[in-house]
Amino acid sequence: MIRFVTSRLFRAGLTVLSVMTFAFVVLRMSGDPAQVLLGPDVPQNVVQDFRDRWGLDDPIWQQYLSYLRAMLHGDFGLSMRDRSPAIDLVMQRIPATLQLTIPALILQLAFGIPAGIYAALKRGTLADRGVIVTAIVGFTVPSFVLGLLLVLIFAVTLGILPSGGASSWQHAILPVLTMSIGGIGVLARFSRSAMIEVMGQPYIRTASAKGVSWGDVVRNHALPNAAVPIVTIVGFMVGSLIAGAIIVETIFSWPGMGRLLIVSVTNRDLAVVQCILLLVAAVMVVSNLTVDLLYGWLDPRLRQTAPAH
Amino acid sequence: MAVTNLNPPLPAERRKARMPLTVQLSLFWLLAMVLCALFVDVLRPYPITQMNLGTRLAAPGTPSHWLGTDELGRDVLSRLIQSVRSSLVIAFGATLISAFFGTLLGFMAAKFRGVVEHVVVMLADFQAALPFLIMSLAVLAFFGSSMLLLVCLMGFYGWERYARITRGLAISASAQGYAAAVVQLGAKPARVYLRHILPNVASTLIVSMTLTFPEIILMESSLSFLGLGVQPPDTSLGNMVGFGREYLTTAPWIMLSPAVVIVLTTLAISLAGDWLRDRLDPTL
Amino acid sequence: MSQLLDARGLVRVYTARRGLLGRPARVRAVDGVSLRVKRGETLGIVGESGSGKSTLGRVLLGIDAAQKGTVHIDGAPMPAFGTPGWRALRARIQMVYQDPLAALDRRLSVAHQLREPLDIHHLGDGESRSARISEVMQSVGLRPDQAGKFPHELSGGQRQRVVIARALMTEPELLVCDEPVSALDVSIQAQVVNLLADLQRDRGLGMVFISHDLKVVRNLCDRVAVMYLGRIVEEGPAEAVFADPRHPYTQALISSVPQPGRAANSRIILQGEPPDPGNRPPGCAFHPRCPMAEDSCRRAIPETRAVGGARSAACHLVAPAALTEPA
Numbered sequence: 001m002i003r004f005v006t007s008r009l010f011r012a013g014l015t016v017l018s019v020m021t022f023a024f025v026v027l028r029m030s031g032d033p034a035q036v037l038l039g040p041d042v043p044q045n046v047v048q049d050f051r052d053r054w055g056l057d058d059p060i061w062q063q064y065l066s067y068l069r070a071m072l073h074g075d076f077g078l079s080m081r082d083r084s085p086a087i088d089l090v091m092q093r094i095p096a097t098l099q100l101t102i103p104a105l106i107l108q109l110a111f112g113i114p115a116g117i118y119a120a121l122k123r124g125t126l127a128d129r130g131v132i133v134t135a136i137v138g139f140t141v142p143s144f145v146l147g148l149l150l151v152l153i154f155a156v157t158l159g160i161l162p163s164g165g166a167s168s169w170q171h172a173i174l175p176v177l178t179m180s181i182g183g184i185g186v187l188a189r190f191s192r193s194a195m196i197e198v199m200g201q202p203y204i205r206t207a208s209a210k211g212v213s214w215g216d217v218v219r220n221h222a223l224p225n226a227a228v229p230i231v232t233i234v235g236f237m238v239g240s241l242i243a244g245a246i247i248v249e250t251i252f253s254w255p256g257m258g259r260l261l262i263v264s265v266t267n268r269d270l271a272v273v274q275c276i277l278l279l280v281a282a283v284m285v286v287s288n289l290t291v292d293l294l295y296g297w298l299d300p301r302l303r304q305t306a307p308a309h
Numbered sequence: 310m311a312v313t314n315l316n317p318p319l320p321a322e323r324r325k326a327r328m329p330l331t332v333q334l335s336l337f338w339l340l341a342m343v344l345c346a347l348f349v350d351v352l353r354p355y356p357i358t359q360m361n362l363g364t365r366l367a368a369p370g371t372p373s374h375w376l377g378t379d380e381l382g383r384d385v386l387s388r389l390i391q392s393v394r395s396s397l398v399i400a401f402g403a404t405l406i407s408a409f410f411g412t413l414l415g416f417m418a419a420k421f422r423g424v425v426e427h428v429v430v431m432l433a434d435f436q437a438a439l440p441f442l443i444m445s446l447a448v449l450a451f452f453g454s455s456m457l458l459l460v461c462l463m464g465f466y467g468w469e470r471y472a473r474i475t476r477g478l479a480i481s482a483s484a485q486g487y488a489a490a491v492v493q494l495g496a497k498p499a500r501v502y503l504r505h506i507l508p509n510v511a512s513t514l515i516v517s518m519t520l521t522f523p524e525i526i527l528m529e530s531s532l533s534f535l536g537l538g539v540q541p542p543d544t545s546l547g548n549m550v551g552f553g554r555e556y557l558t559t560a561p562w563i564m565l566s567p568a569v570v571i572v573l574t575t576l577a578i579s580l581a582g583d584w585l586r587d588r589l590d591p592t593l
Numbered sequence: 594m595s596q597l598l599d600a601r602g603l604v605r606v607y608t609a610r611r612g613l614l615g616r617p618a619r620v621r622a623v624d625g626v627s628l629r630v631k632r633g634e635t636l637g638i639v640g641e642s643g644s645g646k647s648t649l650g651r652v653l654l655g656i657d658a659a660q661k662g663t664v665h666i667d668g669a670p671m672p673a674f675g676t677p678g679w680r681a682l683r684a685r686i687q688m689v690y691q692d693p694l695a696a697l698d699r700r701l702s703v704a705h706q707l708r709e710p711l712d713i714h715h716l717g718d719g720e721s722r723s724a725r726i727s728e729v730m731q732s733v734g735l736r737p738d739q740a741g742k743f744p745h746e747l748s749g750g751q752r753q754r755v756v757i758a759r760a761l762m763t764e765p766e767l768l769v770c771d772e773p774v775s776a777l778d779v780s781i782q783a784q785v786v787n788l789l790a791d792l793q794r795d796r797g798l799g800m801v802f803i804s805h806d807l808k809v810v811r812n813l814c815d816r817v818a819v820m821y822l823g824r825i826v827e828e829g830p831a832e833a834v835f836a837d838p839r840h841p842y843t844q845a846l847i848s849s850v851p852q853p854g855r856a857a858n859s860r861i862i863l864q865g866e867p868p869d870p871g872n873r874p875p876g877c878a879f880h881p882r883c884p885m886a887e888d889s890c891r892r893a894i895p896e897t898r899a900v901g902g903a904r905s906a907a908c909h910l911v912a913p914a915a916l917t918e919p920a
Contacts, residue, residue, distance in 0.1 A: 011434060015431070019438055027451070030451040142530060148564060148568070151557060239440045242443065250535060251554070262535055265449060270450060273447050273451075276443070277443060280439065280440065288437060288438065487696060489696075490697070492656075494710045494759070495683030495710070497680065500713070
């Protein structure tokens with residue numbers, strides 16, 4: 001188990017390093033970092049201070065090391081907009097994004113998994129068909145279309161919910177719905193197939209044949225085994241939630257990190273873009289690592305061998 | 310993630326099953342889209358940039374503009390046909406790039422193992438650590454948007470899926486299968502990989518392409534919707550939805566018609582892809 | 594007369610790692626094997642699974658590189674795997690596989706599979722290649738109309754005939770057969786063995802025949818080598834070894850083959866665990882299962898010694914040739 005954990009930690013560290021290297025390479029390819037990260041019209045002494053701190057006059061490999069050091073200290077450069085550190089700007093926006101993503105994740109888990117399991121147990125019924133159709137729609141309708149449709153229906157036509165802004169809890173309803181519907185579909189479909197797969201295993205048939213009651217078979221044998229594959233997809237859900245937040249915050253004028261990213265990309269406020277890039281990577285690495293460890297804990301076979309998948 | 314068939318029929322059933330109506334409709338729709346993209350110059354009633362301020366925001370059903378006009382009096386149907394072409398061309402180009410590099414990396418991992426394999430795994434981890442939309446936004450922020458960059462960027466989408474599949478199949482073929490036998494006949498690696506392993510994994514790769522293709526359409530549409538993908542005067546489906554959003558209350562058709570096309574196209578590819586998967590490769 | 598295949602002191606150690614950071618375990622799959630095959634001679638290699646006989650086959654072909662020892666083909670050293678020299682040599686040494694379906698490309702017709710060696714080695718032109726395909730197909734007993742068939746349309750025996758035909762396309766001098774009949778139905782095995790025997794006799798092939806089936810080896814082979822945990826424990830003319838096995842392991846193996854007219858209770862039943870190549874006993878590797886083991890067997894690895902009549906054995910308890918008969 002210790003070996004499994006250390007190998008996963010090692011890979012997570014390597015991934016963070018590769019993302020930082022990616023950012024470094026992209027940054028270098030797009031011009032002088034002092035210019036790019038500080039913007040024009042900055043006093044010469046600030047530029048020189050930055051050049052010294054980042055060691056921009058050193059050989060490239062030393063620059064790389066200085067860059068890594070700066071990243072690890074949270075020094076991502078200054079935002080073009082008000083010359084404040086990019087990290088502060090991003091941190092201010094995180095709570096707003098969490099206000100959308102956390103409820104959306106809870107909704108996805110609370111509806112997606114039970115719906116999938118229910119459909120698997122009632123296979124072939126109308127309820128099952130309904131789950132499949134919802135899942136397909138959830139996958140094929142992109143969130144920007146879904147969001148605009150919800151606005152069209154609930155804000156424009158019915159006029160019962162606000163179409164944008166963040167001044168009351170009602171403002172969060174449409175964004176959270178938009179973010180969660182696709183994920184509910186994905187999760188329901190995945191849980192359903194995981195459950196169907198498990199229900200077809202010989203040990204389930206053995207348990208039923210021994211006379212264990214159906215409810216106990218599902219609770220004690222099927223669900224714990226179906227949980228293993230379901231956990232793996234939750235890591236994927238976190239990634240799509242973060243990507244979804246960018247679109248949803250744009251549609252609903254929600255003052256979160258996603259909107260900040262779009263504004264920064266449009267204005268080429270690169271220090272902020274870089275900061276968000278690394279922050280998201282860190283969140284993703286942590287969530288993938290958690291999923292991996294959870295997976296190892298749920299499936300003892302993986303603890304011994306730690307295969308590279 | 311694409312729609313997987315959740316209750317695959319038994320092999321005997323599968324062979325007997327006729328093409329379902331939904332799949333027929335999907336193929337019909339896709340054919341129509343491909344024809345649109347191919348014959349865009351003939352089909353398009355008006356040039357996409359032709360403005361007519363006299364007929365601004367005309368509703369659908371107007372005799373000369375079936376799908377209405379936008380805020381500048383441009384014909385929505387014409388722009389829609391042009392958009393289908395942009396979106397399909399980008400998605401098609403990107404799917405080919407992604408399949409090519411994914412397959413190449415998978416083969417290299419299988420051939421050289423060791424360090425090469427670890428590098429490929431690291432690249433896949435990197436891809437998993439950054440939601441693709443965010444990586445694309447960062448690259449577009451640093452380099453600005455252009456059609457070529459967009460296609461190349463989308464070409465990074467989904468390569469790890471091909472790499473994983475081809476690596477696995479190539480390793481099993483080389484371990485003791487036909488690939489090992491051909492090596493023992495004296496064939497060079499190029500012959501082994503191109504004439505034997507590649508044709509044997511082709512059907513699996515094609516099925517994977519049907520998974521990647523709609524995802525790339527959605528990714529490009531999202532970027533264009535955000536104003537960072539296809540740039541005016543060029544137009545794409547996402548870009549039309551993005552601009553149509555401003556007129557959601559007064560002229561929802563500007564945004565609805567491209568939205569419907571996006572949904573129907575991804576749905577059709579998914580349904581047809583599911584069916585193809587059951588036919589060609591039930592293991593995926 | 595020069596040896597067609599001359600292998601000396603081959604050692605192949607695998608390092609099997611358990612897990613990403615696991616402790617590497619060393620497995621001595623082939624441990625100091627020397628053997629020779631003349632033109633037109635058939636050498637059988639027998640042993641239980643895990644004895645290293647398949648690994649030995651791969652090392653002899655140069656697919657797997659030995660860490661120690663040398664393989665010479667017709668006096669020339671085996672080129673490194675994957676080099677142009679190694680590839681060119683494939684026209685002269687070929688292999689027949691255990692699972693013919695896996696060894697054939699399922700997308701290609703029989704004729705296409707058979708043409709491939711000629712394409713690879715640039716032998717002949719279009720017409721002579723077609724002629725060669727028909728000729729070889731006929732010699733392995735395939736009908737001309739089967740040229741257009743695909744592997745899955747053929748029976749197991751027919752598939753193995755295709756594999757054999759493909760191996761013969763370039764007129765090789767040496768054929769290594771790794772368990773060529775063990776995946777086939779018993780009723781088909783004899784046909785394929787007879788085919789191999791005929792081809793070997795007609796074409797003067799040198800052949801290494803790897804099998805766990807003693808009866809097949811006895812029928813087909815001129816000489817036989819018995820392997821146990823990576824070493825050859827006994828070698829000699831097939832008739833002599835089968836009639837009068839010297840090594841206790843060979844005696845046990847041969848007595849395990851039922852023979853009409855012999856009481857079942859005269860069989861030697863081996864004691865103990867089956868051999869594990871990852872955990873080799875010290876001294877003579879066979880001693881934990883040997884009914885005659887003595888103290889010396891637990892300490893020293895027995896050397897291979899001539900025991901008379903072109904035979905050799907590696908056992909402390911078998912008297913060397915000089916003591917039993919004049920050399």
